[in-house]
Amino acid sequence: MRAYVAYVGQRFLILLATIILAMTIVFLLPRLVPGDPMGAIMAKLSSVGAGRGNEALIRDYMERFGLNKPVWQQYIDYLVQLAQGNLGYSIANFPAKVSDLIFTALPWTVGLLLVTTVLSWLIGSVLGAVVGWRESKSVTIRAVVVLALVAYTTPYYILAILLLFAFAFLVPIFPLAGAYEVGTKPEFTFAFTVDVLRHAALPAMSIILVSLGWWFLSMRSLMISIKGEDYILWAEAKGLFPRRILWRYGFRNALLPQATGLALSLGYLVGGALVTEVIFGYPGIGWLIFSSIKGLDYPVIQGSVMLIIISVALVNFAMDLIYPFIDPRIRQAQTG
Amino acid sequence: MALAAKDIITEETPSAAPPGYSTLILQNRKIVFGGILFLLILGTALAGALMIDPKLRRSGSITRKLPPHAAAVLGTTSLGQSVAAQMTEAVPNSIQVGLIAALLGTVIGSLLGFVSGYFGGWVDAVLRVVIDVFLAVPVLLFLVLIAALVRGVTVQHMAIIIGLFAWSWPARAIRSQTLSLKTRPFVDVARISGMSGFDIITRELVPQMLPWLGANFVNAFIVAILAEAGLSILGLGPQREMTLGMMIYWSLSYGSILQNMWWWWLTPVVTLMLLFLALYLIHLGFDEVSNPRLRTQV
Numbered sequence: 036m037r038a039y040v041a042y043v044g045q046r047f048l049i050l051l052a053t054i055i056l057a058m059t060i061v062f063l064l065p066r067l068v069p070g071d072p073m074g075a076i077m078a079k080l081s082s083v084g085a086g087r088g089n090e091a092l093i094r095d096y097m098e099r100f101g102l103n104k105p106v107w108q109q110y111i112d113y114l115v116q117l118a119q120g121n122l123g124y125s126i127a128n129f130p131a132k133v134s135d136l137i138f139t140a141l142p143w144t145v146g147l148l149l150v151t152t153v154l155s156w157l158i159g160s161v162l163g164a165v166v167g168w169r170e171s172k173s174v175t176i177r178a179v180v181v182l183a184l185v186a187y188t189t190p191y192y193i194l195a196i197l198l199l200f201a202f203a204f205l206v207p208i209f210p211l212a213g214a215y216e217v218g219t220k221p222e223f224t225f226a227f228t229v230d231v232l233r234h235a236a237l238p239a240m241s242i243i244l245v246s247l248g249w250w251f252l253s254m255r256s257l258m259i260s261i262k263g264e265d266y267i268l269w270a271e272a273k274g275l276f277p278r279r280i281l282w283r284y285g286f287r288n289a290l291l292p293q294a295t296g297l298a299l300s301l302g303y304l305v306g307g308a309l310v311t312e313v314i315f316g317y318p319g320i321g322w323l324i325f326s327s328i329k330g331l332d333y334p335v336i337q338g339s340v341m342l343i344i345i346s347v348a349l350v351n352f353a354m355d356l357i358y359p360f361i362d363p364r365i366r367q368a369q370t371g
Numbered sequence: 372m373a374l375a376a377k378d379i380i381t382e383e384t385p386s387a388a389p390p391g392y393s394t395l396i397l398q399n400r401k402i403v404f405g406g407i408l409f410l411l412i413l414g415t416a417l418a419g420a421l422m423i424d425p426k427l428r429r430s431g432s433i434t435r436k437l438p439p440h441a442a443a444v445l446g447t448t449s450l451g452q453s454v455a456a457q458m459t460e461a462v463p464n465s466i467q468v469g470l471i472a473a474l475l476g477t478v479i480g481s482l483l484g485f486v487s488g489y490f491g492g493w494v495d496a497v498l499r500v501v502i503d504v505f506l507a508v509p510v511l512l513f514l515v516l517i518a519a520l521v522r523g524v525t526v527q528h529m530a531i532i533i534g535l536f537a538w539s540w541p542a543r544a545i546r547s548q549t550l551s552l553k554t555r556p557f558v559d560v561a562r563i564s565g566m567s568g569f570d571i572i573t574r575e576l577v578p579q580m581l582p583w584l585g586a587n588f589v590n591a592f593i594v595a596i597l598a599e600a601g602l603s604i605l606g607l608g609p610q611r612e613m614t615l616g617m618m619i620y621w622s623l624s625y626g627s628i629l630q631n632m633w634w635w636w637l638t639p640v641v642t643l644m645l646l647f648l649a650l651y652l653i654h655l656g657f658d659e660v661s662n663p664r665l666r667t668q669v
Contacts, residue, residue: 048500049500049503049504049507052500052501052504053504053507053508056504056508057508060513060516061516064516064517064520065520188647188648188651189644189647190597190600190601190643190647192600192601192604192619193640193643193644196619196623196628196636196640197640199628200628200633200636203628204628204629204631211629298507299506299507301507301509302506302507302508302509302510303509305509306509306510306511306512306601307601309509309511309512309605310511310601310604310605313604313605314604314623321605324515324605325605325606328515328519328605328606328607329606333519333520336515336516336519337516340512340513340515340516343509343512344508344509344512347507347508347509348507348508351507
């Protein structure tokens with residue numbers, strides 16, 4: 036138990052470091068980058084605020100950034116604001132709050148990422164296990180491996196563009212852009228659900244295909260190396276059914292490194308998914324960032340980036356908490 | 372952890388005369404094929420730059436929206452530019468981003484990895500947390516923040532920005548490699564004979580890991596080109612210069628897919644894919660050179 040507490044403490048330290056780092060970088064960047072972007076943001080704000088006769092916006096930002104105060108005090112003020120969940124106002128969509136914009140976009144991104152990551156990880160792991168377990172060097176298996184390699188080396192957005200061309204233009208089975216038909220309202224009806232699924236199909240497919248290739252390849256190589264272990268030989272000598280050896284002895288042991296891989300690649304997955312959203316005009320966080328870049332809406336970019344970084348860190352931490360229950364080796368390692 | 376265990380260099384088999392790295396590299400089919408493909412892509416772009424009038428890169432210099440024909444072998448854009456002429460600028464620029472960023476990332480990563488792995492102790496403890504943090508963070512988002520602030524980035528700006536965040540994977544890989552190498556007898560001998568830690572790293576460990584560093588460099592190269600294209604598609608690329616990512620950005624924002632102007636978007640897309648294929652083959656080749664266990668596989 037003490038070992039587990041020490042382990043959790045160490046992972047918590049990393050979580051804390053990530054969050055502090057993200058907040059500090061977001062705070063410092065506009066003040067470090069040459070060319071006075073802070074001034075540019077303020078100028079933009081004043082023009083928007085003045086144009087709409089809204090003094091409150093400018094005052095809010097003056098207070099938020101408090102540019103006349105010393106830097107350390109600005110930093111503390113900023114942390115206090117963040118702790119209260121205050122991300123400020125959007126410039127382009129004033130008087131919308133940054134947090135409101137993010138929370139409209141967030142469900143789309145989370146839904147897309149969650150479904151695609153879980154699906155590709157499961158399918159890729161199972162396929163990789165089955166293929167890796169067979170020793171045969173048949174043409175089919177080689178072809179599958181090469182295919183997976185091609186899929187894995189293709190960047191998300193390249194596959195996204197190719198899929199868009201193939202299935203939305205050449206053979207228009209799927210819609211070109213958006214998350215649901217223009218003019219319909221999000222509601223829990225059968226028709227709307229089908230519509231949402233139809234719109235999500237291509238973005239999901241491009242993410243699934245690419246990551247599937249990776250999970251497949253890594254599971255396959257894990258299985259190949261596990262096959263040489265003594266305990267597999269022992270299981271075979273005991274006369275266990277091959278299927279039981281594959282799933283209970285091989286697959287289960289390979290799952291942990293595979294789960295570690297998932298945690299490690301989460302950041303990369305999220306980044307890729309954001310760009311994919313842009314190509315499909317999918318109204319998630321990636322699209323929000325894209326349109327904020329076009330509208331010079333720095334507060335929204337800043338808020339979205341920070342939220343994503345912190346969410347990824349939290350998910351990673353949650354996974355770290357679960358590991359020791361799957362694998363006693365981690366608990367053991369901490370005692371030594 | 373899985374990586375670390377898998378990638379440990381196996382003991383060299385005592386053969387008559389172990390071949391040097393240069394022979395191994397030149398004999399590796401993947402490195403040779405990937406290298407040729409890479410040079411072919413770059414060479415075509417450079418040769419094209421000599422043959423095609425650079426004026427055709429400007430908008431309005433040629434009839435708009437034409438499919439490939441004699442005057443513009445890769446067609447023209449909605450703005451009246453020759454796609455081929457754009458490519459002669461985009462390919463070298465993208466490769467330049469990859470080179471600079473990979474160099475920065477590998478150098479910073481090696482430094483941190485060697486120091487953390489070799490010296491251990493509290494230095495290692497601190498650096499490990501830092502490396503872990505940067506590994507877990509979606510780095511593309513930091514790049515988005517910076518690029519959004521630096522209005523009007525140039526190709527070199529992008530390269531440096533990407534490079535400054537490209538060190539976490541090399542650092543992790545080199546740290547674990549150093550950890551396994553430093554328990555070898557030759558390092559003990561060096562230590563007993565009075566070499567300093569710095570000398571052991573530069574004269575004993577670095578030469579051992581050259582193919583490894585090569586593989587990491589190529590990997591960082593791939594990641595950097597990927598990041599450049601990703602940032603450009605998000606609208607944060609160099610607006611006044613052409614890169615492969617910017618070509619995709621412009622073609623997408625003018626709806627080239629819907630207008631069936633396949634030559635506009637397909638050209639940078641295919642080139643990017645070929646470039647990745649070439650670099651990935653080189654990467655696999657370097658992996659094989661540094662890890663003899665992989666060599667037997669096809």
